[in-house]
Amino acid sequence: MGAMLSFQTVYTMWLREMLRFKRAKSRIVGSLATPLFFLIILGTAMGSSYNIENYKEFMAPGIIAMVLLFSSIFGGVSVMWDREFGFLKEILIAPVNRFCIALGKAFGGVTTAMIQGVLLMIITNVFGVHYKSLLGMLLSIPIMFIIGIGFISLGIALATKIESHEGFQMVMSFLTMPLVLLSGAFFPLSKLPDWLRIAVHLNPLTYGVEALRFTLIGESEIPIVVCLVVLTSFAITTTAIGGWLFGRMEV
Amino acid sequence: MNAIVTNQITKSFNGFIAVNEIDISVKEGELFGLLGPNGAGKTTLINLLSTMIRPTSGTGTVNGFDIVHDSASVRAVIGVVFQGSTLDEQLTGLENLDLHGRLYGLSAGLRKKRIDEVLDLVELSHKSGLLVKTYSGGMIRRLEIARGLMHHPKVLFLDEPTLGLDPQTRLHIWDYIRRLNREEGITIVLTTHYMEEADNLCDRIAIVDNGRVVALDKPEKLKSALGSDVIILTLDTPEDAKKFYRVCKETGYVSASTKDQTVYISVKKSEEAVPEVFKTAFTSGTNIQSITMRKSTLDDIFIHYTGRGIRDELVDDITYMKYKLQTKR
Ligand SMILES: Nc1ncnc2c1ncn2[C@@H]1O[C@H](COP(=O)(O)OP(=O)(O)OP(=O)(O)O)[C@@H](O)[C@H]1O
Ligand SMILES: [Mg+2]
Numbered sequence A: 001m002g003a004m005l006s007f008q009t010v011y012t013m014w015l016r017e018m019l020r021f022k023r024a025k026s027r028i029v030g031s032l033a034t035p036l037f038f039l040i041i042l043g044t045a046m047g048s049s050y051n052i053e054n055y056k057e058f059m060a061p062g063i064i065a066m067v068l069l070f071s072s073i074f075g076g077v078s079v080m081w082d083r084e085f086g087f088l089k090e091i092l093i094a095p096v097n098r099f100c101i102a103l104g105k106a107f108g109g110v111t112t113a114m115i116q117g118v119l120l121m122i123i124t125n126v127f128g129v130h131y132k133s134l135l136g137m138l139l140s141i142p143i144m145f146i147i148g149i150g151f152i153s154l155g156i157a158l159a160t161k162i163e164s165h166e167g168f169q170m171v172m173s174f175l176t177m178p179l180v181l182l183s184g185a186f187f188p189l190s191k192l193p194d195w196l197r198i199a200v201h202l203n204p205l206t207y208g209v210e211a212l213r214f215t216l217i218g219e220s221e222i223p224i225v226v227c228l229v230v231l232t233s234f235a236i237t238t239t240a241i242g243g244w245l246f247g248r249m250e251v
Numbered sequence B: 001m002n003a004i005v006t007n008q009i010t011k012s013f014n015g016f017i018a019v020n021e022i023d024i025s026v027k028e029g030e031l032f033g034l035l036g037p038n039g040a041g042k043t044t045l046i047n048l049l050s051t052m053i054r055p056t057s058g059t060g061t062v063n064g065f066d067i068v069h070d071s072a073s074v075r076a077v078i079g080v081v082f083q084g085s086t087l088d089e090q091l092t093g094l095e096n097l098d099l100h101g102r103l104y105g106l107s108a109g110l111r112k113k114r115i116d117e118v119l120d121l122v123e124l125s126h127k128s129g130l131l132v133k134t135y136s137g138g139m140i141r142r143l144e145i146a147r148g149l150m151h152h153p154k155v156l157f158l159d160e161p162t163l164g165l166d167p168q169t170r171l172h173i174w175d176y177i178r179r180l181n182r183e184e185g186i187t188i189v190l191t192t193h194y195m196e197e198a199d200n201l202c203d204r205i206a207i208v209d210n211g212r213v214v215a216l217d218k219p220e221k222l223k224s225a226l227g228s229d230v231i232i233l234t235l236d237t238p239e240d241a242k243k244f245y246r247v248c249k250e251t252g253y254v255s256a257s258t259k260d261q262t263v264y265i266s267v268k269k270s271e272e273a274v275p276e277v278f279k280t281a282f283t284s285g286t287n288i289q290s291i292t293m294r295k296s297t298l299d300d301i302f303i304h305y306t307g308r309g310i311r312d313e314l315v316d317d318i319t320y321m322k323y324k325l326q327t328k329r
Helices: A003-023 A025-030 A033-049 A055-077 A079-084 A087-092 A098-126 A134-161 A165-181 A194-202 A204-217 A224-247 B042-049 B071-077 B093-103 B108-121 B137-149 B167-183 B195-201 B219-226 B238-251 B270-284 B298-306 B317-326
Strands: B002-013 B016-022 B025-027 B031-035 B057-062 B078-081 B155-159 B187-192 B204-209 B212-217 B229-235 B255-259 B262-267 B288-295
Touching: A003 A025, A003 A098, A003 B093, A025 A098, A033 A055, A033 A098, A055 A079, A055 A098, A055 A134, A055 A165, A055 A204, A079 A087, A079 A134, A098 A134, A098 A224, A134 A165, A134 A204, A134 A224, A204 A224, B002 B042, B002 B187, B016 B042, B016 B212, B025 B187, B031 B042, B031 B167, B031 B195, B042 B057, B042 B155, B042 B187, B071 B078, B078 B137, B093 B108, B093 B137, B108 B137, B137 B155, B137 B167, B167 B187, B167 B195, B187 B195, B204 B219, B204 B298, B212 B219, B212 B298, B219 B298, B229 B238, B229 B270, B238 B255, B238 B262, B238 B270, B255 B298, B262 B270, B262 B298, B270 B288
Parallel strands: B031 B187, B031 B204, B078 B155, B155 B187
Antiparallel strands: B002 B016, B002 B025, B002 B057, B204 B212, B229 B262, B229 B288, B255 B262
């Protein structure tokens, strides 16, 4: 398969996601309201009740990571809707590399997720959350990309296995919520009991939250290098598995 | 050279055999029909040949490529119009076609040309900018066909291409299918419930029932094998009909079948056969309520081979198509 053709396939699938995004713009921007409420209300309340300084700043990278997670997993699992609505047949019958299709889908989804992440970063900044530097904010963008790719591919892998809407609900409640709650998005990692600390450290999202903390507020409990290595390995692994499972799909 | 060859191809779903040791070969440039009732296994056979599912046993080739071991090569030379909708409803008709062109590696110029061409064919040019979710069932079907034709494949599979379309559009589509086949030399395999569609379009027809091919020949041959006329008798009771049917079989008419209190008898020349039929009725002591004669159709062939009419299970096309489309939502 020629490199040109592979690129064309990836681009086509990305283009499709963008065309869909264009129409869902208001819904996607609207979905930023919930995390914003979280941050403003919870951030303010916790900060003042427990007398924690800069709790909003602490929480903001966590909220951004949470939005990335939701958006990515949802984007990946949407392969399930493609099967439901029949469009999956159209792409599986095409004479193209299926790994490229999965990759294009992932790039499309991650673009959407990053747009949400960046918007949230800017809005929170406007609402008075103080970030360290503009450079830090810019460096957050590639980190958002790695986080997004990892979870979107996880979503694709799951979508090849789950058949029904109940399966989708299960993913949302038994995977997405625990990932968020166990990620250190809302609490510091240092004073946790052992069982919780282990769980948190096994969670790839934790490293995403920590990496964003490093770039946005300039401090993280896990060294940035460790974060980057874990996030990249996670993204490569899930992309390989997701692409492989997608390639073997029957409709 | 044969465009398609299958060798004892079989597909079972959890023990249920949907396609049962089918052997067919389709010549290059042929327009081949698969005719059969609901659940006969037509779609499953097309899914096998188009590499969407893998056979449980047996093998097949399309354009010389093995459908299991060389599925990528098969996909490169085929086009498929599936039975249910496979469009992205969140996109416009135009966007759907454009993405298709890109997936099949058509250049921007060629995409535009082909898109105009196929939209014109299915008369959707004026709707191409609307979201597919606002299309009617028939429009969705037409767009789907348009898309399947866009990349000019070597072998084209059409699963119920004209199901639920109005007569006028159906004629257009038939015309275009014929043109693609004659002028571009595209081998076409289509499935259908419509006798007249198979009769009108196909060089050869395979009648499929319960996962097996029960007859395969040119439409004329299939018809002449039965005799060119049909005599239809209505008797007093279904029991009488059964009895009469047995007598007919023994007396060696070309073919006979029965349903409720009606008996169908295929004969070479009805004028000469009618006196015989009356004689048979008289000697077997059955009372004939009415008698009709007509030229035989593919329907009769179908009844002959499967023991029932192809339309028996179908309520009507539109309801059926709506059902088919809905099951995809
Ligand atoms: N994925 C599947 N799992 C289980 N059974 C299936 C599956 N696909 C098809 N079947 C069964 O195989 C049989 C043949 O189905 P198929 O769709 O090939 O019929 P068909 O000839 O195309 O019918 P129709 O005219 O209604 O389209 C049916 O009994 C169907 O229930
Ligand atoms: Mg079918």
